[in-house]
Amino acid sequence: MKTVTQYFTGMFLLIILIMGNPTIAQSNKQDLNSKTNDSANVFKIKSPNFKILFPEANSTIDASFNDLDSINNYNIPYFYKEQYLSAIIKQENDSIYFQPKMEKDIPVEVVYNDKTKVVNLVFVESPSAKYSKEYMFENNDKIHVEIPELYELLHITIAITRFNNDPNYDINPKNEINFMVNKKTEYHDKVINTFSKYKSHALITFLDKQFAEDFNRYHLFTANVYCLDIESNKVYKKDTYTSIWSGKTNFDELIPLIEDFYIQTGFKQFYSDNKEYYNKLITDYEERANVKNIHSWLNKVSGIKYNSFRYIISPLVFGGHKTQNFEQEDFNECLIFLPTFDYSKTFDSTLDKQKLLESIGVIFTEVDHNYVNPITEKYNSQIETSIKNLMDWNTKSNKGYYPTKIITFNEYLTHALFLLFAKENFEMKDFEEIKNFWIAQESDPNRRCFVKFKEFYNKFEENYFKQMTDNQSYNLEQGTLEILNWITDL
Numbered sequence: 300m301k302t303v304t305q306y307f308t309g310m311f312l313l314i315i316l317i318m319g320n321p322t323i324a325q326s327n328k329q330d331l332n333s334k335t336n337d338s339a340n341v342f343k344i345k346s347p348n349f350k351i352l353f354p355e356a357n358s359t360i361d362a363s364f365n366d367l368d369s370i371n372n373y374n375i376p377y378f379y380k381e382q383y384l385s386a387i388i389k390q391e392n393d394s395i396y397f398q399p400k401m402e403k404d405i406p407v408e409v410v411y412n413d414k415t416k417v418v419n420l421v422f423v424e425s426p427s428a429k430y431s432k433e434y435m436f437e438n439n440d441k442i443h444v445e446i447p448e449l450y451e452l453l454h455i456t457i458a459i460t461r462f463n464n465d466p467n468y469d470i471n472p473k474n475e476i477n478f479m480v481n482k483k484t485e486y487h488d489k490v491i492n493t494f495s496k497y498k499s500h501a502l503i504t505f506l507d508k509q510f511a512e513d514f515n516r517y518h519l520f521t522a523n524v525y526c527l528d529i530e531s532n533k534v535y536k537k538d539t540y541t542s543i544w545s546g547k548t549n550f551d552e553l554i555p556l557i558e559d560f561y562i563q564t565g566f567k568q569f570y571s572d573n574k575e576y577y578n579k580l581i582t583d584y585e586e587r588a589n590v591k592n593i594h595s596w597l598n599k600v601s602g603i604k605y606n607s608f609r610y611i612i613s614p615l616v617f618g619g620h621k622t623q624n625f626e627q628e629d630f631n632e633c634l635i636f637l638p639t640f641d642y643s644k645t646f647d648s649t650l651d652k653q654k655l656l657e658s659i660g661v662i663f664t665e666v667d668h669n670y671v672n673p674i675t676e677k678y679n680s681q682i683e684t685s686i687k688n689l690m691d692w693n694t695k696s697n698k699g700y701y702p703t704k705i706i707t708f709n710e711y712l713t714h715a716l717f718l719l720f721a722k723e724n725f726e727m728k729d730f731e732e733i734k735n736f737w738i739a740q741e742s743d744p745n746r747r748c749f750v751k752f753k754e755f756y757n758k759f760e761e762n763y764f765k766q767m768t769d770n771q772s773y774n775l776e777q778g779t780l781e782i783l784n785w786i787t788d789l
Contacts, residue, residue: 350410427541428625428632434539435630438607442591444584446577446612448570449534452561453524454480454615455490457517459498462510479517481617481638485645486576490615497564502556518621519546520553522636525611527554532567534558543623543634579646580614580639587640587655593663596720600775601670607632608666614639620665633669637662656725656733663717671713674776675705678783682708685787695748711749712779714741715759719773722760758785 348363409415457463458480481487497503509516522544527534534554542548561567590608598604605624609632616638624633640650640658650658675682686704689696693707701707718737721730741752749755762781766773 348411426543426545426623426625428539428627429541430539430625430627430630430632435606435627438632439630440606442585442594442608442610444581444610444612446581446614447525447528448567449524449527449529449557450521450611451570451577451613451615452557452566453521454613455494455566456500456502456506456560457521458482458487458490458615459494460503460507460510461498462507479617479619481615483644484614484642486573486614489573493569494564497560500560500563502560505552505556516546517619519544519548521619522621522623522634523548523550524557525634525636526550527557529558529561532558532562534561544621576614576646579648580612583640583646583648583650584610584612587650588659588662590662590666592724593659593666593720596724597667597670600716600773601674602774602776603670603673605631605633605669609634610662611636612639620661622665622668624669633666635662635665637665652729653732653736656721656729657736660717660721660733660737663720664713667713667716668709670775671709671716674779675709675712677776678779679705681783681787685783692751693748694744694750700748707749711752711755712759712782714749714752715756716775718756719760719763755782758782 348361350361463480506520509520523542523546525543526536526540527550528537529535534557536550588610590610594605594608607630611634616636620637622633622635624631626632638661641654642650682705686692686708689704689707692711693701696702696707701710714737718730718734721733725733738753738756741747741749744750759778759782762778762785763773766777
C-alpha cells in the first residue's frame with residue numbers, strides 16, 4: 300500500500316530526544332499545505348565534519364557537509380539487528396536532521412566539535428489505511444463533509460487548554476496555538492461557557508503537556524483522533540485508518556482520557572444539542588464550496604484522479620489546515636481537515652461573497668496539495684538548485700515557517716494555481732478582487748512573507764496563456780517545469 304502525507308512531507312517522523320543540554324532549532328512544519336514531518340528536530344552544527352555513532356551496532360559513520368549530494372542529502376547505510384537501515388542527513392543552515400526508514404528506538408551519539416551528545420531516535424510508522432472491498436465500493440466517487448463527534452470533542456478541549464488561553468504561560472511565550480482556534484463565533488463562546496470548568500481535567504493537562512513539548516503535535520492529535528469513534532461511552536479505533544499523521548499519538552493513554560472527559564462533561568448531550576448547527580454548516584459547505592468543480596478542474600490540469608474525498612471540518616478550526624491521501628490498489632482517498640466558512644458571529648447563509656470566495660480559496664489551496672505535491676516530488680533536485688537562497692523567497696523560513704525549499708515552492712505553486720482556477724471559474728470582477736487580495740496577502744512581508752509571490756504568479760499566468768494558445772489546454776507538470784526554469788535563470 301502506498302501512503303502519501305500531504306501538508307508537510309511523505310517521510311517517516313523522527314523524534315530526537317536530547318540527553319544533556321544541546322542547542323536545538325525546532326522547525327515549524329506548517330503549510331499546515333504541507334506534509335509532516337520534513338525536518339523533525341534539528342541539530343546546530345558548527346563544523347562541516349561530524350561523526351554519528353550507533354553503539355548497539357558498534358558502528359561509526361564519518362560524515363561531512365562537504366560530501367552532500369546535489370540536493371544536500373547524505374545517505375547513511377546502517378546494519379541493525381540483521382536489517383539494513385538507512386537515514387538521511389540534510390544540511391539546513393549548518394544543521395542536520397534525520398529521515399529514517401524504520402520503526403525502532405535506537406540510542407545514537409552525535410559527535411561534533413569534540414563534543415558528544417547522546418540522542419534517542421524514535422522511528423514512527425508511516426500513516427496508513429486499510430480499505431475493505433465494501434468500503435472502496437461504497438465510497439467510490441463520493442464526497443463526504445462531516446463534523447465527527449470525537450473530532451469536535453478534541454477541538455473543544457484544545458479551545459480550553461491553558462496553552463490556548465494563557466498568554467503568560469511560560470512554556471508558550473508566543474501563544475501560537477491561538478492561530479489554530481476560531482474565537483469569533485457565538486459557538487466558541489458557548490464552548491467556553493460550557494467546558495471551562497473542566498480545564499483541570501486530565502485530558503486538558505495531557506494536551507497542554509504535548510503542545511508545550513512540540514506545538515506541531517496539534518496536527519498530530521487533531522488528525523489522528525479521526526481514527527477513533529465512540530459507542531456506549533467506549534472509544535475504539537476504526538478499522539480503516541491505522542494512523543493519519545506521522546508521530547506517536549499515545550492512543551493507549553489518550554483513549555481513556557477522552558472516555559472520561561466524554562462522560563464527566565456530558566459531551567454526548569452537548570453534541571446532540573448542537574447537531575442542528577453542525578448540519579447547517581455541513582449543508583452550507585456541500586452546497587456552496589463547489590468542491591466537485593475543484594476536483595474536476597485539478598484532475599484536468601494534473602491528470603491525477605481520486606476516488607473518494609472526506610472533508611473533516613469544525614467551527615473551532617481557524618489556521619490548522621492539513622490534508623492526507625492514501626492509495627490501495629486502484630482506490631485513492633483524500634482526507635482534508637479544514638475550517639467552516641468564515642461566517643460572522645453567527646451562522647449566516649447570506650455569507651458575504653468576498654468571504655465565500657476567500658473560503659473557496661482556503662479549500663482549494665489545501666485540496667490541491669494532493670495534485671501539486673506528487674508532481675513537484677519528481678523535481679525535488681531541480682527545486683533545491685533553482686532556489687538559491689530560501690530567504691529571498693520566504694522571509695519567515697528561518698523561523699520554521701515552511702522551512703525548506705520544496706515546502707515553500709509547493710506553497711507558491713498551490714496558491715498560484717488557485718488564482719488560475721479563479722481566472723477560469725469566477726466572474727472577471729470577482730477574479731480581479733480575489734487576485735489583488737491574494738497577492739497582497741501572500742507577498743506581505745509582515746504576514747505570509749512569500750515576498751516574490753506577485754512576480755511568481757505573473758510569470759505562472761504568462762506561461763498559462765502561452766500553453767493555452769499553443770495547446771488549447773493547460774498541463775500543470777509542464778507549467779511547473781516552466782516556472783522552475785524561470786527561477787533558475789533569475
